[in-house]
Amino acid sequence: MPLVTTKQMLLDAQKGHYAVGAFNVENMEMVKAVLQAAEEMRAPVILQTTPSTVRYGELENYVAIVSAETKKFSVPVCLHLDHGDSFALAVQAIHAGYTSIMIDGSGKNLKANIKLTQKVVEVAKVCGIPVEAELGQVGGKEDDLEADGDKYTDPDEAKEFAQRTGISSLAIAIGTAHGFYAKTPVLDKERISKIRNCVGIPLVLHGASGLSDEDVRECVARGMCKVNFATELRVAYTTAGKTLLSEEPDTFDPKKFGIAGMNAVKELVKNRISICGCAGKAGA
Secondary structure (H helix, E strand, C coil), X not given: XXXXXXXXHHHHHHHHCCCEEEEECXXXXXXXXXXXXXXXXXXXXXXXXXXXXXXXXCHHHHHHHHHHHHCCCXXXXXXXXXXXXXXXXXHHHHHHCCCEEEECCCCCCHHHXXXXXXXXXXHHHXXXXXXXXXXXXXXXXXXXXXXXXXXXXXXXXXXXXXXXXXXXXXXXXXCCEECCCCCXXXXXXXXXXXXXXXXXXXXXXXXXXXXXXXHHHHHHHHCEEEEEXXXXXHHHHHHHHHHHHHHCCCCXXXXXXXXXXXXXXXXXXXXXXXXXXXXXXXXX
């Protein structure tokens, strides 16, 4: 089926008390792996690329790959710009064919974040594209995105931010971090419930790689409607290639490395879909 937006996908998740898994993809093989997993699990799914990924592979190439692959499957699929770092990139992604946009102004003060987000929403709305934004700051490092520490999202500011910007979903900071965790994270899960009570739009959890299954499930139960997975997919893909090379050192066919990576990512994605509770929700 053709690409869809995250609008109805996340509203359905909010109503059904589950989350849609959002998976960062770096190449054709990872796209195939995520889509095969989603089809087998009968789950809606979001494919994501970061600014550094699209600088490497270009927006149009990812749109072409995802659009071609999506036609082979029957589950709802969205192509999302993750952590869009400028108004220009957001507009370029919309024009290229992305069906959901994130503009990340979380490193700015509240006033500047609102102004940037409003500007993106104004353009995206005309094109029927939903916008995700971030308030507060998720720590850690992912590609070119790096934060010195967590700046937890204030519930009252979240309410104001959502009302003034017109965004479709909001990523909030509760103590998660991008990349893997150096120590067990302490999450302010009660903050999710507080924000959920004063913000009507779907909430998004960033930095899920490395969280326990129990943590993810509780975050979803408290109101997270989209959960992002990135680092652990890269590790699974790369580890599979390393394992193949160690077991079969004479391997030189790139396709064999791709197949090994696909299989590893597919199994991981199936597990994460199950944890998010979206298995069987395609078309539900």
